[in-house]
Amino acid sequence: MEDDFDDGNIDNWIVVADPDRTPCSAPWEVVGGRVGISINQPSCTTNLMPNDSLWNDLGNEYVIDVDMEFVIGTDHNIAFRFTPTILKNYWYDIHFTSPGGFVLERVPPGPTSDSKTYPVPNRETPYHIKIIMKTGDIEIYIDGNLALDYEYDPLTDKFPTGRVALRAGTGGDSVSETYFDNLVVTSLGDEPEEKDPVVVLPGIGGSWDTTAMVTGGDGDDWKKTPFVKVYENLKNTFIDNAGYVEGEDYFEFYYDWRKPLTDLADDFDDFLQTTVLTDKPEDTKVDLVGHSLGGMVARVYAQEHGIDKLDEIVTTGSPHEGAIPAWLAWSGAEVGERWSWQWLTLQLYLQAHKFGYASPVAAVRGLTPGLKDLLPIFDFAKDEEETVMPYSGLTDLNTYLDGLKSSLSSEVKDLLNTIAGREDDPDRNTVEWLTLGERSFIDQLLGRWPDGKPVNREYTDEGDLTVLQKSATVSGAASTGLVEAAHVSLPQTETGIQAILDALDLSEVTPATGVEPLPRNPSLVFFLHSPAELTVTAPDGSQAGFGVASPMANSLYSSEDKLLIIYNALAGIYGVEILGTDSGQYHLDIGQLTEAGEFFTTIGETTAAGETDSYQLNFEPDDPLVQPIVDETGKTQLILAKAKLKELKDAVNRRWFKNFIDQIIRLIDRAVEKIDQGRFRWAQVYVQRALLTDYYLRLFSDRHWSFWGLTAQEQILAHNLAAEVGQYLEDAFIITFELSGRRLTSRQVQSYIRETERLKARVDRRLESYGQENQLLGETYELAEAKLAGAKADFDSGNLAEAYAQLLAAKILYQEALGLL
Known part of the structure; x- marks a missing residue:
């Protein structure tokens, strides 16, 4: 029997009072698609029992699945083997009490009862209760976790028959409110065959390990990313609607998405052997459901470790032939999409560790080497004459994915079910072609866009905003589905989940849809x-x-x-x-x-x-x-700049270098002192000196790094952290300059602009014949160009202090670039 109470009535239910107890006067009613009762009466009880038609003679050994929501009060119950009589009712029940425990009761009491401590029920979130009632053994699961396994002597069983009953009551606490939903009772005699275990593999960014994120190391506790909700509906579908039990026949594999695919397949093999198949029969076969990168892990596992333990593989939105966003990230450090959360974990990781790399491209490649395995193995690039540039001729070729494609056997294809997405929003489409133009001096120096810089994009509606349909499907696969959804929504929407269920031959299961995606912007x-x-x-x-x-x-x-x-x-x-x-x-x-x-x-x-x-x-x-x-005084900016300098000083233990940093710190301390005294004219002077000295620190680090005994890694760190310090000091300079009462004239700033432009021209002439990659030079020149462009824009807007601050930095940065040339 089952009842989700969505029809709004309880016509097939009977209210039953306990003859030996005071009945509750409050009515049972359906509220918001769930049945429940709100009691405000001391020491009363009430039961709601299915009538004969609904119960349908399910017998005395059965499995109960139900969602319970505890709103208020201390008595929340569900009874089973409930048998009403004239003088007394008989039943077992789980009696949730306060604080945070429950008691398995036999009423009237049998020889024993048992209790179990359990976390305090969340009064805003339903708990899923599963009770397996067998003669001699009662198992109780809460949210998929075995909470109690109670074995007893059947000879002591005074009431071996009866049906389920929803039960509520009060004692000394006169208020109680409880709700029930999604009730399913299955006779053990009719219990379906044992299910194949299902393993869900999330996409890139769906896994999180705090230690790995902070330290950059391997990590040892990969789990669900806290803000990722896109897999909740899929999980609820399997557990709540299909009867799977987490840890028994439902699993989620969280993994280090930074790794190459072959390493992830090895990790998954270990997870399968040590977690999923533990205590399972030798002939157990597993269903794999992978979203995006997770689907690729599932496929690679099948190709590299065999299919002996697999029954079905379902991939949804997986880039079997790569994805253009992966190329944009790998070739140009262009990471992220403004409409989804999927890249956020990677962006946070890059932010935490970017200072150790000479350029953004170097950071992406060094921190996430596995991204190369997702480069496209289809043509996606054209030159400015509209001539197709074959993917096989590009600088970075995905030989690994090409090899997987050529070695994909018919045996693996027979297990492979692919689902592609198509975003139906007319205002958003998927990139299909990139027009690559000539890259700039800066691109060349930074090793960015080695095959040309994207200057135009062509879009198609045959994609999910991330992966094209032609990449998400595999020719000759067991089945192919198409879902109207964006990439991130494929495992979350009703149609997306239904496609997964259909591929697993679970079409009769209803998709869960209660969890909505979080709005991303802003x-x-x-x-x-x-x-x-x-x-x-x-x-x-x-x-x-x-x-x-x-x-x-x-x-x-x-x-x-x-x-x-x-x-x-x-x-x-x-x-x-x-x-x-x-x-x-x-x-x-x-x-x-x-x-x-x-x-x-x-x-x-x-x-x-x-x-x-x-x-x-x-x-x-x-x-x-x-x-x-x-901070309207500039003091906070100075404090943050000083903290960065101390961090750099601790990281680079070289006497001359540390002395240079100490000079800047003393200037910052003087500036803070003057701000506290309200003497902003002097504060501005010290901030300006600190700003200039900081950028000279960068310059001397690049010119004299070998003299100072800096390693290449220390040089990069000094380069990057000094730039961060410089931005704080620029902000502090602008604030203190405005507060000092001093003023700049347009003529003064114009003169600084011309002087800086002359220096830039010297750099440009040298760059014309340079013709090689130099990431430190590229970062320096790009930053100088940005400062000069910003200064000109501020000058045109009349923001003279802002323009002057950027010109101070730009001038030294161009000098630094000349030194690197």
Whole structure:
């Protein structure tokens, strides 16, 4: 029997009172598609039992699956082998009590009862209860976890017959409210054959390991990414609607998505042998359901480890012939999509570790080598004459995926079911062709766009915004499906889940659809590295993060990972508070996700237990600030600059180098002192000196790194961190200059622009004949060009202080570039 109560009535149910107890006067009723009761009466009981027609003589050994929601009160019950009589009712029940436990009862009491401590029920989220009632053995599962296995002597069983009953009551606490939904009772005599275990493999960014994210190491606890919700409906479909049990016949494989596919297949083989197939019969076969990269892991496993343990493979949105976004990331460090969350984990990882690489392209390739396995093995590029550039002739060829394609056997194809997506939004389509034009000096220096820079994109509706249909399908596969959905939604929508069920011959199962995707834009992301805790206050006064009892409704916070997401984020000033839990250095990565683009920054300081650092963040979704931390005095910017310099000083243990850093720190300390005194004219002087000295630190690090005894890695770190410090000092200079009362004239700034342009011209002449890759030179020249362009734009807008600050940096950066040439 089953009843989801969506029809709004309980015509096939009977209210049964306990003859020896006071009946509750409150009615059982259907509210929001679930049946329940709200009691406000001391010491009463009530039962709701299926009538004969609904019960359909299911016998006395059966499996109960039901969702229970505990709203208020301490008595929440579900009874089984419930048998009413004139004088007394007989039943077993699970009696949830407060605080946080339940008792398995026999009423009237048998020789024994048993109790089990269980986490306090979440009064906002239903618990899924599964009861297996066998004579002599009762198993109770809560949310897929075995909570109690109670064995007893059947000879002591005084009431071996009866049906299920929904039960509620009160004792000394006169208030109780309980709801039931999605009730399914299956006779053990009619229990279906044992299911093939299912393993779900999420896509890129669906797995998270805090240690790996922070340290860049391997990590040892890969789990579901806290903010990823796209697989919840699929999981609920298998567990709630299809009767799978997590840990028995339903599993999720979380993995290190940075690795090459062959390594991931090896990791999956270990997971299959040690987790999925443990205590299973030798002939057990497994169904694999992989989304995006997860589908590729499943396929590679089949090709490299064999199909003996596999029954079906379902891939949805998997790039069997690669994906153009992977090429954009690998060739040009162009990472991310403004309409989905799928790249966010990678973006946070790159933000945390980019300072160790000479260029963004080097960072992408060094930090995520597995991305190369997703480069396209189909033609997708044209030159500016519209001539197709064969993929086989491009600089970075995906020989691994080409080899997989040529070695794909008919035996694997017979198990392979592919699902492709098609986004039906007329305003958004999938890139099908890239027109590659001549790359710039900067691109050449940085090793970016080796085959040409994308200058135009052609789109098609035959794709899911990430993967083209022709790549998501495999010729000769056992089945091929097409779903109207974007890439990230394929395992989440009703039609997407139905396609997966159809491929597994589970078409009769109803897809679960209760979890909606989180809106992405505008959003704020905070990822804190220890030793500290994070609390954020929004412009409307609502809070989220550590120690917040009632967090803002539009937030997700993982205290274990110190990761906070605020979606539908309000524009305005946010308060960010860092509470130290130990002595050491912390880093806070901040992401601004908007329709205008994605902007990431990192702030850091030292802290101690009980110490609090407070910051203000200005979030403007329509026009995001590259550096959103604001302070009307400039002091915060100086403190953050000093913290970066200390970090650099600790990382590079060279006397002359450290002396140089100490000079900058002393200038910053002087500037902070003058700000505290309100003497902004002097503060501006010290900030300007610090700014110039910082950029000269970069210059001398590049020119004299061997003299100072710097390693190549230390040179890169000095290069990158000094640039971060420079941005803070520029911001502080602009603020203190405005507060100092000093003024610049247009003629002065024009003169600085001309002087800087003359220096730029010298660099350009040298670059014309340079003709080789030099990532440090490329980063320096690109930064100098950005500063000069920004200065000109500020000058045209009348922002003379802003223009002057950027010109100070640009001039030294061009000098640095000349030295690197």
